[in-house]
Amino acid sequence: MSEQTFRTIMMKSIDNVAVTLQDVPPKTVVIVNFPKDIPLRITIKEQISFGHKFAVRPIKKGDEILKYGEIIGKATRDIEEGEHVHVHNLEGIRGRGDKVEK
Amino acid sequence: MTKLKNNEGEFLGYRRPDGKVGVRNHVLILPTITCATQTAQRITELVQGTVTFIHQHGCAQVGVDYEQTFRTYVGLGKNPNVFGVIVLGLGCEAHQARSVAAEIAKCGKPVQSISIQDHGGTLSTIAEGAKAAAKLVQEASTQMKEWCNFSELIIGTECGGSDACSGLSANPAVGSVSDMIVELGGTSILAETTELIGAEHLLAKRAANDQVAKRVYEVIHAMENRSIQMGVDIRTGNPSPGNIAGGLSSLEEKSLGAANKSGKSILNELINYAEEPKEKGLVWMDTPGHDIEQLTGMVAGGAQVVLFTTGRGTPTGSPIAPVIKISTNTSMFEKMGDNMDLNAGTIIEGKETVEEVGKRILREIGLVSSGKLTKAEILKQHDFGIWRIGPTF
Numbered sequence: 091m092s093e094q095t096f097r098t099i100m101m102k103s104i105d106n107v108a109v110t111l112q113d114v115p116p117k118t119v120v121i122v123n124f125p126k127d128i129p130l131r132i133t134i135k136e137q138i139s140f141g142h143k144f145a146v147r148p149i150k151k152g153d154e155i156l157k158y159g160e161i162i163g164k165a166t167r168d169i170e171e172g173e174h175v176h177v178h179n180l181e182g183i184r185g186r187g188d189k190v191e192k
Numbered sequence: 193m194t195k196l197k198n199n200e201g202e203f204l205g206y207r208r209p210d211g212k213v214g215v216r217n218h219v220l221i222l223p224t225i226t227c228a229t230q231t232a233q234r235i236t237e238l239v240q241g242t243v244t245f246i247h248q249h250g251c252a253q254v255g256v257d258y259e260q261t262f263r264t265y266v267g268l269g270k271n272p273n274v275f276g277v278i279v280l281g282l283g284c285e286a287h288q289a290r291s292v293a294a295e296i297a298k299c300g301k302p303v304q305s306i307s308i309q310d311h312g313g314t315l316s317t318i319a320e321g322a323k324a325a326a327k328l329v330q331e332a333s334t335q336m337k338e339w340c341n342f343s344e345l346i347i348g349t350e351c352g353g354s355d356a357c358s359g360l361s362a363n364p365a366v367g368s369v370s371d372m373i374v375e376l377g378g379t380s381i382l383a384e385t386t387e388l389i390g391a392e393h394l395l396a397k398r399a400a401n402d403q404v405a406k407r408v409y410e411v412i413h414a415m416e417n418r419s420i421q422m423g424v425d426i427r428t429g430n431p432s433p434g435n436i437a438g439g440l441s442s443l444e445e446k447s448l449g450a451a452n453k454s455g456k457s458i459l460n461e462l463i464n465y466a467e468e469p470k471e472k473g474l475v476w477m478d479t480p481g482h483d484i485e486q487l488t489g490m491v492a493g494g495a496q497v498v499l500f501t502t503g504r505g506t507p508t509g510s511p512i513a514p515v516i517k518i519s520t521n522t523s524m525f526e527k528m529g530d531n532m533d534l535n536a537g538t539i540i541e542g543k544e545t546v547e548e549v550g551k552r553i554l555r556e557i558g559l560v561s562s563g564k565l566t567k568a569e570i571l572k573q574h575d576f577g578i579w580r581i582g583p584t585f
Binding site: 097109139141162163176177180182184185189190 | 394
């Protein structure tokens with residue numbers, strides 16, 4: 091387990107994802123600070139690159155994913171705390187012409 | 193050496209006959225038709241102080257699409273950064289050089305139209321155009337600059353090649369400058385309707401009145417419907433592969449970061465592509481997310497300076513308006529120093545606050561407006577693209 095402190099950012103306390111500001115190796119414990127809230131200790135499950143997101147709490151398939159306190163999409167499968175959240179498990183809801191019945 | 197003076201809230205600009213102020217003194221060779229772009233290029237090669245652009249428009253366009261292209265040409269000619277214009281046509285095209293010239297002339301600046309067919313071919317047109325341009329350039333060079341107020345500026349804001357830092361560093365910093373410009377009585381243009389899909393409710397809440405709020409939803413739905421009618425996931429084009437590599441997962445996520453460029457000001461007006469704002473303060477121009485089409489639309493709307501944030505890095509520039517490139521992260525700023533003017537990555541590193549970077553950008557606007565060249569200008573990055581809204585016939 092790494093002792094190094096990794097910088098992360100969470101925009102709003104209702105968000106279920108945070109952004110890492112450094113490349114984080116797997117099995118690292120990161121601290122997510124949100125003003126006025128108790129810091130969250132999250133164990134990162136997999137390699138997460140600079141600027142990418144990870145779940146700060148478990149997210150169920152179909153749940154809305156929140157960043158900036160707003161909806162950025164929904165989970166296409168269950169996501170565990172500390173898991174990378176990106177196009178493989180998050181899909182946008184808007185502009186989805188592919189979902190319109192032909 | 194004595195350096196360019198930076199007076200708080202002021203810059204040295206060129207007063208135009210209609211009272212507006214330019215931050216550059218270009219002579220624009222404006223080809224209204226793709227067939228005249230090569231001739232226009234030759235003229236700019238011969239005469240220093242002239243600018244032009246390459247494009248593929250000006251013929252076989254009808255209806256609203258014709259009008260939008262026409263409005264763009266006229267707006268670029270009227271942009272206060274332009275001292276005078278030579279409108280170059282072929283002769284038989286839909287977008288007639290003389291009609292474009294007549295519209296531009298209404299703002300009082302020197303305008304002349306030349307057509308290749310009337311002047312007996314390419315070489316005679318180059319000679320005629322170069323002679324006219326040389327005269328205009330010399331006239332322009334005698335104009336004294338004067339101290340002008342930031343309230344006379346229209347600042348275009350734009351993000352391109354975004355990454356996950358865009359919404360955390362450079363976009364909020366541009367948002368804070370946008371608020372400062374509005375506070376100083378100037379105008380700030382927010383654009384890229386596509387990249388506001390998912391953030392429209394936040395902007396509608398800040399609308400000056402119900403009519404503006406209604407227009408916010410109208411332009412968003414119109415843009416979203418275009419992808420729905422095509423039966424495609426908008427993510428196949430936006431966010432782009434580079435955005436996704438940078439950590440952005442959906443259009444909504446990109447939009448929420450992009451909306452930060454508008455700061456916290458009240459949204460006073462929603463204008464059409466390439467339309468001049470009637471209101472001061474924060475204005476939204478309906479444009480696509482395409483960097484160059486958006487840039488061209490804002491400059492045609494009268495923007496004298498453009499702020500462009502980027503995470504992946506881009507060389508984008510305009511033939512008419514200086515574009516100040518702001519990096520969202522320090523590693524790209526260092527890697528693409530040729531193209532970057534300012535770095536907002538210091539926010540990510542905790543070295544500067546959003547407001548501190550905002551103030552740094554504001555000072556740069558003052559210097560650039562007084563004549564400091566941006567990287568894109570030095571590299572002659574003269575990008576141009578019109579948002580076409582109809583097929584070619």
